[in-house]
Amino acid sequence: MITFEGVTKQYPDGTVAVDDLNLTVPTGNTTVLVGSSGSGKTTALRMINRMVDPTGGRVTIDGQDVRGQDPPVLRRSIGYVIQQAGLFPHRTVADNIATVPRLLGWPRSRARTRAHELLELVGLEPEHARRYPHQLSGGQQQRVGVARALAADPPVLLMDEPFSAVDPVVRAGLQDELLRLQAELHKTIVFVTHDIDEAVKLGDSIAVLRPGGRLAQVATPERLLAEPADDFVESFVGYDRGVRRLSFFPARHLRLRTDVIVTADQTAQEAGTLARRLGEPWLLVVDSGRRPLGWVAAEALAATEGHRTLGTLDLVGYGHVFTVSTDSLRAALDAAVLSPAGRAVGVADDGTVRGAVAQTELGAAIWAVGGDDEPPAQDRAGGPSAAERAAARGGAHE
Ligand SMILES: Nc1ncnc2c1ncn2[C@@H]1O[C@H](COP(=O)(O)OP(=O)(O)O)[C@@H](O)[C@H]1O
Ligand SMILES: [Mg+2]
Incomplete structure (x- = not known):
């Protein structure tokens, strides 16, 4: 479990990026931070792996304040995926994936075996191992980014708009893949996006941030669509929330x-x-x-x-x-x-x-x-979590 306890980040120029954030991220679930650009999502995410330190409050992982941990050591236990994948351009795909295992001192052969396992896990062909990032499509690069983040099997995965730069069809495929992986792996995922549809599709729980880095609402996707806490959340989730909410009721x-x-x-x-x-x-x-x-x-x-x-x-x-x-x-x-x-x-x-x-x-x-009914837990379309919903559907369509 990850907790934000009264976490504030004020940058040296005076910008308050995150303001008194209180949030619990349960183990084994996907929690999505959603909000428009500049609402403090990236800052909040980076306070988990100490790329940014809070100016107030604390972030804990399983009860331990992350500030008690050495940042490089901490980061090897936390997968991190960003937009454009952030791959090393002069390393092959296999070497990119094996980055953290090598840093952890795994022997070369074991790291290579692991890289091949992960290629398969994220749906890439073995021959991609020897290629360089620029020889892959955007969607394939993002898959490598996910494989690299998972290489050392970290319990926590941080994902910062990982699918925002690819076209909608590829994005939908990557989202389905992530749901499929999560149904298998049960990582503690914190996923950042500005896209409410992506949040609803992927999240077991969604935290909506408003400008100024203040938390507007935390809820399951169903609750968020059925009962936005205020006008801000209502306008953010969109006028067609009623129709989108139907995705939680089985046919x-x-x-x-x-x-x-x-x-x-x-x-x-x-x-x-x-x-x-x-x-x-x-x-x-x-x-x-x-x-x-x-x-x-x-x-x-x-x-x-x-x-x-x-x-x-x-x-x-x-x-x-x-x-x-x-x-x-x-x-x-x-x-x-x-x-x-x-x-x-x-x-x-x-x-x-x-x-x-x-x-x-x-x-x-x-x-x-009806307007405000919650779909009964056992009766939701496909199952209780986003990943299980996808697994039940075969992950292939929404
Ligand atoms: N290193 C920085 N120094 C000063 N201000 C920053 C820095 N990084 C982010 N900010 C500001 O903090 C706010 C939140 O940024 P960010 O966390 O990147 O938001 P998001 O990821 O939601 O777009 C923005 O106003 C941004 O300009
Ligand atoms: Mg951001």
């Missing part, structure tokens, strides 16, 4: 319709009769393996020769699907909003169709979630 309780499912070998006449009987404007066509093919409109059926099979018609794309067991109401809503039929297709883990849900029915489910 598995949705009532899915199966009566609107038809197969590709059924005729237009059969389907048209069904659509009329149900009073449904759209039917979902699946193949013989129950995989989705697309939507067919009742109107289109009425205008089609009755003997034609549905598989021979131009179907309306079903957009993207949601996985019933692991996805959230947000994913289901997104799928419904993007679907030309206004309906989302829910699939099982193997991709076969479980059923469909229309925007209006989804609206009722979202309404039932």
Whole structure:
């Protein structure tokens, strides 16, 4: 556990970067410090590994004031990842990763073996070991940065906007990787970002800093989105917090319709009769393996020769699907909003169709979630921590 106890940092020019910070960072969790530029995030982070010393209060790790520890020794027990990775340009990837193990006096062969293990852990190919940083993409460099920080297996990992400089797609991949790693490693991570979506995705707990380095609120992501402590936090988390909050509610309780499912070998006449009987404007066509093919409109059926099979018609794309067991109401809503039929297709883990849900029915489910209810702990989308949420989803999509 890391604690900030009344911690203040005033720089020599008089700037108060962090003002009377009281915060507990639990062991084995990811705590995110979020705030706009200049709100003291980096300063707070660096007081943990003594790159900056406080001018008031104290920082402890497992009860020990960090100021009682020699900075170089302390830093070898704390991984540190920064934007642009901060790799040594004239050392190979393997040598970069082995930096701390070598400083700790590990024999060269053991350090090299460890470097290769870590390359694999962060999802890089073995042949990257011999390359130099400039021969890697930005996203690959960040992976090496994470590998280097983890090399000596430190219990604490400090990450200062590590993914801010890469494009959004690569960033999402790196975030997923971090969640996957954390589900395995359970490090005590302090992660700094100015991006509230990144904070919500990665944090077990989020500390919002306001300008002047004052703590505005500490809460779980759900709580922060449901109950911002004041106007500042409310504006910081954004106007669409209600929609984003849906990511904490599972889609598995949705009532899915199966009566609107038809197969590709059924005729237009059969389907048209069904659509009329149900009073449904759209039917979902699946193949013989129950995989989705697309939507067919009742109107289109009425205008089609009755003997034609549905598989021979131009179907309306079903957009993207949601996985019933692991996805959230947000994913289901997104799928419904993007679907030309206004309906989302829910699939099982193997991709076969479980059923469909229309925007209006989804609206009722979202309404039932209510304004201030906390999702029951056992009922949150995927599990109790950010990492476990990701592990349950397979880490691949949000
Ligand atoms: N070495 C320094 N000397 C003087 N002021 C500094 C120094 N480092 C940071 N600051 C100031 O402290 C405040 C907080 O900076 P920082 O911790 O880097 O914020 P953040 O990481 O949230 O952007 C800013 O006003 C910044 O200009
Ligand atoms: Mg900073």
